[in-house]
Amino acid sequence: MEANVQPGAYKDVVLFLATAGVVVPLFRRWKLSPILGFLSAGVLLGPFGLGKLARATPWLSALTIDNPAEVAQLAEFGVVFLLFMIGLELSWERLRAMRRYVFGLGAAQVTASLAITAGAAVALGQPAGAAIAIGAALALSSTAIVMPILTEQKRQHALAGRTTFSVLLFQDLAVAPILITLTLLGRPLPRIGGVARLTPDLLWALAPAVLGIVALFVAGRLVLRPMLRSVARAKSEELFVAACLLVVIGAGLVSALIGLSMALGAFIAGLLLAETEFRHEVEITIEPFKGLLLGLFFVSVGIGLNVPLLLARPVLVLGAACGLTAVNGAVVFALALIFRLRARVAAETALLLAGAGEFAFVILGQAMDQRLVDRTTGQALLVAVTLSMTAIPLLAALGARIGGRNLSPADLAESEGAAPLEPRVLIAGYGRVGHLVGEMLRRHEIAWVAVEQDARLVQTGRREGETLFYGDAGRSDFLARCGLGEALALVVTMDDPDGAEAIVAAARSLRPDLTIVARARDARHAQRLYDLGATDAVPETVEASLQLSEALLVEIGVPMGLVIASIHERRDQFRRALIRPNAPVGRTRARRGGGGA
Numbered sequence: 001m002e003a004n005v006q007p008g009a010y011k012d013v014v015l016f017l018a019t020a021g022v023v024v025p026l027f028r029r030w031k032l033s034p035i036l037g038f039l040s041a042g043v044l045l046g047p048f049g050l051g052k053l054a055r056a057t058p059w060l061s062a063l064t065i066d067n068p069a070e071v072a073q074l075a076e077f078g079v080v081f082l083l084f085m086i087g088l089e090l091s092w093e094r095l096r097a098m099r100r101y102v103f104g105l106g107a108a109q110v111t112a113s114l115a116i117t118a119g120a121a122v123a124l125g126q127p128a129g130a131a132i133a134i135g136a137a138l139a140l141s142s143t144a145i146v147m148p149i150l151t152e153q154k155r156q157h158a159l160a161g162r163t164t165f166s167v168l169l170f171q172d173l174a175v176a177p178i179l180i181t182l183t184l185l186g187r188p189l190p191r192i193g194g195v196a197r198l199t200p201d202l203l204w205a206l207a208p209a210v211l212g213i214v215a216l217f218v219a220g221r222l223v224l225r226p227m228l229r230s231v232a233r234a235k236s237e238e239l240f241v242a243a244c245l246l247v248v249i250g251a252g253l254v255s256a257l258i259g260l261s262m263a264l265g266a267f268i269a270g271l272l273l274a275e276t277e278f279r280h281e282v283e284i285t286i287e288p289f290k291g292l293l294l295g296l297f298f299v300s301v302g303i304g305l306n307v308p309l310l311l312a313r314p315v316l317v318l319g320a321a322c323g324l325t326a327v328n329g330a331v332v333f334a335l336a337l338i339f340r341l342r343a344r345v346a347a348e349t350a351l352l353l354a355g356a357g358e359f360a361f362v363i364l365g366q367a368m369d370q371r372l373v374d375r376t377t378g379q380a381l382l383v384a385v386t387l388s389m390t391a392i393p394l395l396a397a398l399g400a401r402i403g404g405r406n407l408s409p410a411d412l413a414e415s416e417g418a419a420p421l422e423p424r425v426l427i428a429g430y431g432r433v434g435h436l437v438g439e440m441l442r443r444h445e446i447a448w449v450a451v452e453q454d455a456r457l458v459q460t461g462r463r464e465g466e467t468l469f470y471g472d473a474g475r476s477d478f479l480a481r482c483g484l485g486e487a488l489a490l491v492v493t494m495d496d497p498d499g500a501e502a503i504v505a506a507a508r509s510l511r512p513d514l515t516i517v518a519r520a521r522d523a524r525h526a527q528r529l530y531d532l533g534a535t536d537a538v539p540e541t542v543e544a545s546l547q548l549s550e551a552l553l554v555e556i557g558v559p560m561g562l563v564i565a566s567i568h569e570r571r572d573q574f575r576r577a578l579i580r581p582n583a584p585v586g587r588t589r590a591r592r593g594g595g596g597a
Contacts, residue, residue: 011062011066012065012066012067012070012071015045015063015065016071016295016296016299019038019041019045019299020038020292020295023037023038023040023041023295024037024295031152031393032393033144033145033148033149033392033393034295035142035144035145035294035295035298035358035389036145036389036390036393038295038296038298038299038302039298039299039301039302039305039386039389039390040302041299041302042298042299042300042301042302042303042304042305043302043303043305043307044302045063045064045065045299045302045303046064046065046068046302046303046304046305047064047068047303048305048306048307048308049064049307050063050064051064051065065303068300068303068304071296071299071300071303072300072303072304074293074296075293075296075297075299075300075301076262076297077249077252077262077293077297078290078293078294078295078296078297078298079263079294079297079358079359079362080248080249080252080262080263080266080293081248081266081286081289081290081293081294082144082263082290082294082358083175083176083263083264083266083267083270084248084251084266084267084269084270084286084290085270085283085286085287085290086143086172086267086270087266087267087268087269087270087271087272087273087274088270088271088273088274088279088282088283088286089270089274089283090169090173090270090271090274098162098165098166098169100339101162101163101166101167101339102166102167102169102170102173103170104339105163105166105167105170105335105336105339106166106167106168106169106170106171107170108335109139109167109170109171109328109331109332109335109353110139110140110170110171110174112331112335113135113138113139113327113328113331114132114135114136114139115135116135116327116331117134117135117138117139117324117327118131118132118134118135118136119131119135120323120327121134121135126373126377127372129185129372130367130372130373130374130377132181132185133182133185133363133364133367133372133373134364134367134373134377134381136178136181136182136363137356137359137360137363137364137367137381137385138324138327138328138356138360138381138385139171139328140171140174140175140356140357140359140360140363141167141168141171141328141352141353141354141355141356141357142355142356142357142358142389142392143168143171143172143357143358144294144357144358145355145357145358145389145392145393146164146168146352146353146392146396147165147168149352149392149393149396150164150165150352150396153396153400155400155403158403159341159345160344160345160348160349160352160399160403163336163341163345163349164349164352164353167332167349167353168353171357171359175263175267175359175362175363176263176264176267178363179260179261179263179264179362179363179366180260180264182363182366182367182370182372183260183261183366183370185370185372211258212254212255212258212260213260213264213268215258216251216254216255216265216268216269217268217272220251220268220269220272221272224247224269224272224273224276225273225276225278227243227247228240228243228247228273228276228278228282229455229459231243232278232455232458232470233455233456235453240281240285241285244282244285244286245286245289247269247273247282248266248269248286251265251266251268251269252265252266253265255268261366263362277458277459277462277468277469277470278469278470278471279469280451280469280471280478280481280482281469281470281471281472281478283481284471284475284477284478284481287477294358297358297361298358301361301382301386302386304382305379305382305383305386306379306380306382306383307383309379309380309383310383313380316380317380317383317384317387318384318387320380320381320384321383321384321385321387321388321391324356324384324385324388325354325355325356325388325391325395326354328350328353328354328355328356329350329351329353329354330350332346332349332350332353332354333346333347333349333350336349336350344402344403345403347399347402347403348399348400348402348403349399350399351395351396351398351399351402352392352395352396352399354388354392354395355388355389355391355392355395356384356385356388356389357389358389360381360382360385361382361385364378364381364382364385365378424446424447424448424449424483424486424487424488425441425446425447425448425449425487425488425489425490425491426448426449426450426451426479426482426483426484426487426489426490426491427448427449427450427451427491427493428450428451428473428490428491428492428493428494428500428503429450429451429452429473429492429493429494429495429519430450430451430452430454430457430458430461430466430468430493431452431454431457431493431494431495433493433495433519434450434452434491434493435461437491437493438450438466446488448467449467449468449469449482449483450466450467450468450469451468451469451470451471451473451478451482452468452469452470453470453471453472453473455470458470469482473492473499473503473506474499474502474503474506475506476506476507476509476510479503479506479507479510480510484507484510484511484514485510485511487511487514488515489514489515489516489517490503490507490514490515490516490517491517491518492504492516492517492518492519492534493519494519495519495521497520497521497525497528500518500519500520500525500529501528501529501532503518504516504518504529504532504533504534505532505533507533508532508533508534512533514535515535516533516534516535516536517534517535517536517537517538518534518536518537518538519537519538519540520537520538520539520540521539521540521541522539522540522541522542523539523541523542523574523578525537525539526538526539526542526578527578527579530578530579536575537578539574539578542571542574546567546570546571549567549570550563550564550567553566
């Protein structure tokens with residue numbers, strides 16, 4: 001069969017993939033956000049970068065994006081996947097625990113920043129609709145840049161980190177209402193007596209959108225969980241990936257069909273899955289697609305940035321960038337003090353949230369498409385937003401210096417009015433053994449959460465009111481999302497030797513200090529688990545022999561105390577024989593004279 005492949009048709013895709021392969025490792029080595037690298041790459045590969053030089057030097061056209069419109073169309077899915085992940089990460093438990101700062105400080109920050117910026121826009125001659133759009137766009141900070149920085153600095157659990165996350169969480173929640181409001185503002189309002197007014201006809205025109213949102217929620221509750229359960233029972237990783245992509249893209253397309261944004265539909269789908277047993281597995285599955293498509297989104301933003309405008313009007317653009325950063329920072333600092341945060345914590349939070357965010361591109365893009373904001377003003381603001389985002393790593397470093405590198409107990413204390421998240425034991429495997437372990441933990445009033453790859457067992461446990469998640473506990477990223485970082489201990493109850501070894505190895509790599517108790521098939525398997533870092537490995541054959549011996553000795557009249565002491569002594573002898581001489585110090589109870597398993 002004759003090939004009809006045209007390599008030139010794939011040039012833009014190859015350029016982006018090559019950019020991702022260079023930008024991400026390079027910027028991580030420099031300890032900068034890859035988002036800044038994607039923005040810079042977009043400027044370089046776009047019409048204002050190498051594209052402009054390619055007119056005089058034709059060979060440079062091989063290094064430029066030829067079809068920015070097609071790239072932008074695909075890049076929209078980056079925001080769609082980002083909103084889906086934001087919805088997926090929300091839960092009533094999390095919102096309830098941080099409600100004071102999410103709905104208090106977060107709501108106050110968005111309202112105050114929007115009002116001040118919109119007021120300034122009106123004072124500069126912008127219409128009311130344009131001012132609201134500009135204020136909303138510039139009031140939101142960058143979740144995609146700030147949260148990775150906090151993670152790298154290991155300050156996400158400090159009070160400033162949790163406060164920052166709470167404000168960002170409310171900002172993310174505010175995106176959907178803002179997009180709906182822009183849709184409303186973009187429609188021409190009828191004028192009565194020369195004054196634009198809302199009329200019943202206009203409100204009726206919005207009814208399909210409201211009904212569409214309700215239909216998405218209802219259909220999602222009826223369809224999403226049963227569909228994913230059916231896919232999970234097939235035990236096909238490829239099929240599960242396809243189902244996750246279908247959920248995100250399908251919800252976005254349904255939302256677009258009823259006149260709303262694709263991002264809003266994906267956000268609703270994420271919310272619906274947030275309380276299900278598939279939440280963490282879906283997160284792990286979607287994360288690579290989100291990262292890649294979001295990178296493409298920022299490349300497309302960089303391509304569209306009007307660099308000549310910065311050179312032509314540097315005072316205006318730089319003034320706007322400095323102004324929005326100063327306003328946001330001052331608002332957050334003042335409100336943080338009002339909410340009784342210490343000055344150091346307030347300053348660090350303000351610096352983290354001072355820069356603009358990725359949703360400014362979405363909001364301003366929609367506002368320009370609906371002709372709420374004129375193109376010249378919108379382009380100038382987009383350049384200012386980009387400059388503000390590039391300053392976030394420097395502001396974060398300054399904030400960390402002000403907040404102090406060593407976290408004090410006051411920093412680590414939970415926020416006032418927020419319920420602390422209870423540390424729990426993590427059970428890997430919820431068959432008969434895992435179920436019994438859970439019952440014993442409950443009897444001693446110890447909280448626990450279980451993970452299981454059998455969808456039927458997960459469904460049964462959920463019906464009984466237990467906290468179970470579907471997924472592969474052998475992956476370190478999945479364990480981290482299930483709360484391994486804060487877990488009291490990990491219990492591996494699986495009867496699959498290879499699976500148990502993978503879980504122990506992954507957990508030990510994340511938590512060198514974690515207590516790990518694992519079920520072993522026999523003595524040889526227990527030895528391998530000890531080598532991988534298990535604190536205790538319980539061989540089924542050994543324990544069965546010891547229990548038989550205990551029952552026999554008691555029945556023939558040996559005193560119970562002597563029997564128990566001899567059983568414990570023999571169990572410790574088994575453990576000492578299984579642990580290799582070069583086993584990691586401090587990881588096994590046997591070296592400390594451990595008791596029964």
